[in-house]
Amino acid sequence: MARIKPKQLLIQSKTKKSPTRISYSTIVTWNLIVVLVVLSLYATYSHWHHRPILETEMDLLRTEHVGRSEDSTKTSRPSYAIIDTAKGSITIEIFKEASADVVDRFVSLCKSNHFKGIPFRRVIKNFVIQGGDFDFNGAAQEWILKAKANGENALSPKHEAFMIGTTNNPNNKGFDIFITTAPIPNLNDKLVVFGRVIKGEDVVQEIEEVDTDEHYQPKTPIGILNIMLKREL
Template sequence: MARIKPKQLLIQSKTKKAPTRISYSTIVTWNLIVILVALSLYATYRHWHHRPMLETEMDLPRAEHVGRSEDSTKTSRPSYAVIDTAKGSITIEIYKDASADVVDRFVSLCKSNHFKGMPFRHVIKNFVIQGGDFDFNGAAQEWILKAKASGENALSPKHEAFMIGTTKNPNNKGFDLFITTAPIPDLNDKLVVFGQVINGQDIVQEIEEVDTDEHYQPKTPIGILNITLKQQALS
């Protein structure tokens, strides 16, 4: 076996490649890439992990939202209305659980001063006083005859005196106000009751005592000066 001379060994050692050194900037760059990839994977994991929860939260409250919306609407409705007349003021408690369409319409008409100057068109003693947009000569006579014929019946609270309601006639564009002055057995068949007089019953009775003609129309005009909405009853 031939021996390699020292001079040749020196030449071979010079021709061998030295190990490649990784620069500091390359190390930093790769570290940043690794960190960014890790953060991206973590963000993707969190997104897909929480997505079902978010979708559930977005879908489930819909029914609750409707309920809350209705509750908030009820809460925002005024609780009382004050009817000013030439005889004095009548305070009504508005039933928030009554027909929403009727209550909302009544409130809207009050805000637009619809009832300002509206006359009481019919006054029937021991029955009702009526103010509104329609002519109820025939209906009023029919009511009073039926009321007299019915006699004493067992009545629910909604049939008591001093209730306020409007006629069940969705085809008409106007709005009637009826205040009962005596219990009416078949009241729910005639009116949508949406409130009760809590102050000023004596004023209702004074209006009830005015002179009327054979059609139950007051001989001396008397009507509503204005209706004011309140959140709290006047003391």
């Protein structure tokens, strides 16, 4: 075998390709890419893993917010109304659990002095006294016949004497006030009760005793002078 001369070896070594070197910037770039991919995968996993918990917490917060809003609305309403009449004052306790639409409308009308000077249009002994915008249109006679019927209907607190309510009639654009003067059955479909008299029952009874005509209208006008709202007595 022929021996290669040193000069030829030197020439051959120069012609061989040296291994390619990876630059430092390339290594850093790839490391950053790997780190970003790992972080992205972790963030995606964490988001979907905790999403049911977050949704549950948000639902609870919404429920609490709605509950607090309803509670704050109820607590912001006045608890009492004082009806001043020519015969004296009648203090009404407004039920907290009464129809919100009815109570809010009553409160709004009181604040705008809507009831100031409105007369008691019907006074029916041992039944109701009525004031406000509504016209009976013959309904009073129908109620009286039912009230005098010898039924055995159980009476609820809504049917007791000295309860205050308004007509259960969505077509009535006004607002009438009824104060019962005796326990009356079958009123659920007639009145929306939203309070009760806690002081001034004697005034209610005095109004009940006024002389009326055949249509139950007082012969001597008597009405509401004003209604004042109060949070506390």
